[in-house]
Amino acid sequence: MNRKSLFVFGTLLLMLVTACGPKEETSTTVTPEPAPAPAPEPAGVTAGSITLGKAVGSDKRVSTPSETFSKGDTIYASVDTSGSGTSTLKAKWTYLKGGEKTSVNEESQTIVSTGPATTEFHIQKPGGWPAGDYEVEVFLDDKSIGVKGFKVS
Numbered sequence: 001m002n003r004k005s006l007f008v009f010g011t012l013l014l015m016l017v018t019a020c021g022p023k024e025e026t027s028t029t030v031t032p033e034p035a036p037a038p039a040p041e042p043a044g045v046t047a048g049s050i051t052l053g054k055a056v057g058s059d060k061r062v063s064t065p066s067e068t069f070s071k072g073d074t075i076y077a078s079v080d081t082s083g084s085g086t087s088t089l090k091a092k093w094t095y096l097k098g099g100e101k102t103s104v105n106e107e108s109q110t111i112v113s114t115g116p117a118t119t120e121f122h123i124q125k126p127g128g129w130p131a132g133d134y135e136v137e138v139f140l141d142d143k144s145i146g147v148k149g150f151k152v153s
Contacts, residue, residue: 045087045113047145048080050138060120067150071128077121077136077148085113090139091121097132104134 039063053062053076054069062078069075077091093104098127121136129152137147 026143041115045081045083045111045140047140048082048087050136050146050148051078051080052076052136052148053078056120056122060118061129065146069129069150069152071119071131071152073129073152074124075124075129076149079138079145080116080119081111081113081119081140082116086110086112086139088139089119089121090142092137092139093123093134094130094137095130095134097122111115 005008050077051065052067052072056076056078057063060078063074075093079089079091080087081087087110088108090108092104092106094101095104095151096102107121109119109121111117111119121138131152133149133151135147135149138145
């Protein structure tokens, strides 16, 4: 073999050994998984609708909605709530005459809710209600959630 062939053969052998030899380890960067998002904070108790009527069922819901009452009726207000937590519901009943409001009754109830619920308020007057316009305003933790007007005839 001449020197030139020996040189080419040696070069090829070196390339073959280098290509088939142990591979260099390459470092890989491991990206950590993002932390899970924190659980949402409970929304607390939220109020839904206010319904007036002459009677309520065992579920405290008004069974026959009405906005007109007779002087001897007991007047009921049902308030739907949802969410969970402890809150205070308050009903303020007023009589409206000549642009003036006269307080009839005010009642508060503390509720400990774990989901949808209904709370009932009512007023009655043994001698009967004077004819005229009335309203009930309902508050959840001292924030008004609505006013419902009604009439006694």
